[in-house]
Amino acid sequence: MISVIGTxxxxxxxxxxxxxxxxxxxxxxxxxxxxxxxxxxxxxxxVLGPLAPALDAIEEYEASxxxxxxxxxxxxxxxxGIVRVLAERFGRERLDVRPGVSSVAAAFARIGLPWDxxxxxxxxxxxxxxxxxVCRSHPKTAVLTGPGAGPAELGAELAxxxxxxxxxxxxxxxxxxxxxxxxxTPAEAAARTWDAVSVVLCLESAAGPGPARTVAGPAxxxxxxxxxxxxxxxxxxxxTKFEVRALALARLGxxxxxxxxxxxxxxGSVAVECAxxxxxxxxVEKTADGVARIRDNARAHGVDVRVVHGDAPTVLSDLSxxxxxFVGGGGEELPAIxxxxxxxxxRALVVAMAALDRVPAVRAALRTAGYAPxxxxxxxxxxxxxxxxxxxxxxxxxxxxxxxxxxxxxAYEGENQ
Numbered sequence: 001m002i003s004v005i006g007t008x009x010x011x012x013x014x015x016x017x018x019x020x021x022x023x024x025x026x027x028x029x030x031x032x033x034x035x036x037x038x039x040x041x042x043x044x045x046x047v048l049g050p051l052a053p054a055l056d057a058i059e060e061y062e063a064s065x066x067x068x069x070x071x072x073x074x075x076x077x078x079x080x081g082i083v084r085v086l087a088e089r090f091g092r093e094r095l096d097v098r099p100g101v102s103s104v105a106a107a108f109a110r111i112g113l114p115w116d117x118x119x120x121x122x123x124x125x126x127x128x129x130x131x132x133x134v135c136r137s138h139p140k141t142a143v144l145t146g147p148g149a150g151p152a153e154l155g156a157e158l159a160x161x162x163x164x165x166x167x168x169x170x171x172x173x174x175x176x177x178x179x180x181x182x183x184x185t186p187a188e189a190a191a192r193t194w195d196a197v198s199v200v201l202c203l204e205s206a207a208g209p210g211p212a213r214t215v216a217g218p219a220x221x222x223x224x225x226x227x228x229x230x231x232x233x234x235x236x237x238x239x240t241k242f243e244v245r246a247l248a249l250a251r252l253g254x255x256x257x258x259x260x261x262x263x264x265x266x267x268g269s270v271a272v273e274c275a276x277x278x279x280x281x282x283x284v285e286k287t288a289d290g291v292a293r294i295r296d297n298a299r300a301h302g303v304d305v306r307v308v309h310g311d312a313p314t315v316l317s318d319l320s321x322x323x324x325x326f327v328g329g330g331g332e333e334l335p336a337i338x339x340x341x342x343x344x345x346x347r348a349l350v351v352a353m354a355a356l357d358r359v360p361a362v363r364a365a366l367r368t369a370g371y372a373p374x375x376x377x378x379x380x381x382x383x384x385x386x387x388x389x390x391x392x393x394x395x396x397x398x399x400x401x402x403x404x405x406x407x408x409x410x411a412y413e414g415e416n417q
Contacts, residue, residue: 006100010174025067155189371404
């Protein structure tokens with residue numbers, strides 16, 4: 001049996017945990033945890049570094065039957081912690097886990113906020129962009145940091161993309177001398193050098209307790225999508241119709257952690273729907289009245305959409321790389337816009353257009369960029385009333401919807417053998 005004890009966030013160990021620790025033959029953990037644990041003199045210490053050698057050492061020690069193994073970890077070791085790798089290597093039935101308070105729970109407790117509505121994302125050993133996108137799209141996020149993905153790097157990205165967010169940096173949580181909980185703007189966090197950071201909370205400026213929840217984590221997704229055009233302010237019916245929007249959303253696949261571009265956003269209907277489905281969204285619009293309309297629509301639907309006023313493809317160079325792109329309308333420059341978007345490598349690129357003449361050039365732009373182009377002509381007829389309590393079919397203007405999806409990268413020879 002391998003005992004895993006959570007410690008390090010200031011909560012005293014239970015009597016049971018102390019009893020287990022007192023019998024340890026091998027104690028494994030970070031140096032600070034081993035130093036603070038009060039190990040029995042006979043216990044062998046193994047300071048955690050690279051995981052693979054440590055797991056090998058645990059297995060070898062267990063085989064020798066020289067005594068119990070105790071692993072010390074921060075907070076709750078089953079929450080983005082070492083329990084996962086131990087269970088994969090040794091089997092969950094051989095683990096005795098005694099969790100402590102997680103750094104996330106401790107940080108929210110320090111600022112007096114519940115966190116059942118928070119999204120927790122790890123940037124430790126992972127790309128920072130996912131954490132940035134979640135922070136942009138969700139009002140209450142906890143980020144587990146790591147080298148190259150700490151408060152400074154997170155703050156630098158948010159200062160450019162979502163400067164209205166507030167960062168709460170919790171350092172050395174549980175240490176009676178060094179613990180610090182600091183409220184900063186993203187720019188202030190970016191300008192600092194940080195040490196011993198436990199977790200970073202990213203909050204909307206007005207974030208409060210929020211309503212009582214039934215399901216923890218991000219808000220339950222919308223009950224429906226492809227909303228009627230009446231749900232959006234728009235000019236002279238210049239809006240992506242809901243039939244087109246439904247298929248566009250299916251091909252874009254927006255989700256929490258993604259960044260979606262909506263180019264030529266118009267009313268922002270696609271941008272708003274992607275944000276409702278959990279993605280971070282940038283809407284690019286060249287008209288001033290369109291920019292105002294998009295912001296009004298985002299506000300009306302309670303989502304955060306960053307609006308960029310300018311012409312594509314010129315303004316795209318300052319945007320973070322997208323996971324998916326929707327391009328609506330467009331004149332003669334449409335193929336160039338599609339090509340510029342494709343160069344940024346989104347997994348999916350969807351284009352809506354009314355002009356038949358644009359279709360070959362857009363398909364060529366997608367193919368040249370390495371995408372497999374596909375598409376449909378959408379031509380729908382909606383029920384419309386007639387005098388005498390009867391109904392007719394009213395034809396909507398046909399729209400071409402083209403999309404490109406990058407083929408999966410080929411497996412290396414010998415992979416999974």
